[in-house]
Amino acid sequence: MKPLHITMIQMDIIKGDFDANCSTIEKLLQQATQPPDLLMLPEMWSVGFDYRRMKHHSQVLSKTLSFLNHLARHYHTVIMGGSVPESKGDRLFNTTYVLNPDGTTQDRYRKMHLVSQRHLEGKTFNRGNRIPLFQANDVPFGVANCYDIMFPETTRGIAQQGAQLVTVPAQYSSPFFDQWMTLLKARAMENQVFVAAVNRVGANYFGHSCIISPTGKMLFEANDQEQLIEFTLDADQVERKRAIRHHARQINEMALMKWVYPQNFIGVGGLVERDGRFLMVRQNYGRIKGYWLLPGGHLDKGEAPEVGAAREIMEETSVHTQALELLALRNLRVNGVVDSYQVYRMEDLGGEPVPDGFENTEAAFLTPDEIFNEKPVTHLAQAIVRKVLSGEKNGLQLQTDFIKHSEDYQLYL
Structure with a gap:
């Protein structure tokens, strides 16, 4: 068991009155029965959404951080400091500071999603664009600030x-109680994480701070x-649940992208030559199903192109290769997305071609006559083989006379 003792301050917030809000926190902390590993405060606990004086409040941030520093050292706890107004030049941010037990700052999170349209938050603050990770008693945690929970990408990123x-x-606020409960449970379940949410109380606010398990079970509700x-x-419950079924591992990143x-x-793709023949595969899906083409595919995240080319060839044909030089570059724009395709000349390291039986139905070394006269081979594969057979070494040139699928199609050979 990896225990994490959490203390949350569910409080009313007096707009613009920093001292009164600090007093409320200190008064409530006197009720604590055990030292916390993590102390949590609500959003904008220091002055509320005092929009008319928000710039002023942001400029006295040192006073706010001094109070958080005092709490961290006095209770020897990590503090998730709700959020406070922070200025950076001409910009304002709704910022969460996380402090260590010695009062130093671990990092900060600037709220990414701001309530806009008829709400002043979006007009007053700037959006953050980074998702940091924090630690409390060796438990890694993140921050999703209020409206952030409406966007599943935030907690997914955490x-x-x-x-x-x-x-x-x-x-x-009060009209959104059902939304609050539904979103918090969903964020916990879909990511298989604990969710600890601290909401304010007072006029138009309902509180109901809560702790939710990785399965979406309500463990505590105020x-x-x-x-x-x-x-x-x-906290070990997270890994126990994920060991049974880890939802995030089933994400199809390529489709989402x-x-x-x-x-x-x-x-990436590769041209492999063996005894005057060229390695090809017969496509088993899409608009060119039944056509022969060079083996290849999309890169994995973080993968180098030359490494990806060798991997794709191995996966599709069982032939071992390594990249020698870049032969061709094809760019295609579809629906605002650019699909860039790099083709490498590959060194043949051995292995007999075997189709993968999924993306392709056949894999073989084809003769030039088969490629140009006998078999259905894509124009792109033919153009690359033709360039290699010509022996030209004039660098990559834009092929203006190549048969294009659209005006946004460019081929360099």
Whole structure:
């Protein structure tokens, strides 16, 4: 068991009155029955959303951090400091500081998703763009600030970095109680993490701070009154649940990058020559199903192109290779996404071609006559083989006379 003792301050917040809000925190902490490993405060606990004076509040950040420093050292605990206004030049951020037990700052998280349209938060603050990871008693955790929980990508990003706990400082208001409960449970279940959420109370705010298990079970739920919350969770439960079924490992990143969050692709292929023949595979899917082409595919995340080319050839044909030189570059723009395809001349290191039986149905070394006259071979594969057979060594040149699928298609040989 890896215990983590959490203390949360569910409090009313007096707009613009820093001293009064500090007094509330200190008064509630007097009720503590055990030293916490992690102390959590709600969003904008220091002055509330005092928009008219937000710039001023951000400029006295040192005073706020001094109070958090005092709490961290006095209780010898990690502090997830809710959030406070922070200025950086002309920009304002809704920022969460996390402090170590000695009062030093671990890191900070700037709220990424701001309530906009008819709400002043989006007009007042700038968005953060980084998801840091923090530690409390060797338990890795992250921060999703209030409205952030509406966006599953935030907590997914936290979990993908190895977090076992997502902390949520918030000022969720009364019309959104059902939303609050539903989103928190969903974020816990889909990422298989604990969620500890601390909300404010007071006029128009409902409190109901809570602790939720990696399976979405409500472990603790407060009422709508000011109170100190103490709870001990077993962080090892995260890995026990993931050992049974780890949802995040089933994510199809390639599909998401193409259809949900379009990003540029890098594909690789290889030309392998053996005794005057060239290695080809027969495609088993898509619009060119049944055609022969060079073996290849898209890079894995973080993979070097020349390494990816050798891997793809091995996976598709069982032939061992290594990259020698870049032969061709093809760029294609589709729906605002650029698919860039790099083709390498590969050194043949042996192995007989065997189709993978999934992406291709046949794998073989084809003669030039088979490639150009006898078999259905893609124009791109033919163009690359033709260039190699010509012996030209004039660098990569834009092929203006190549048969294109669209105006956004470019081939360099």
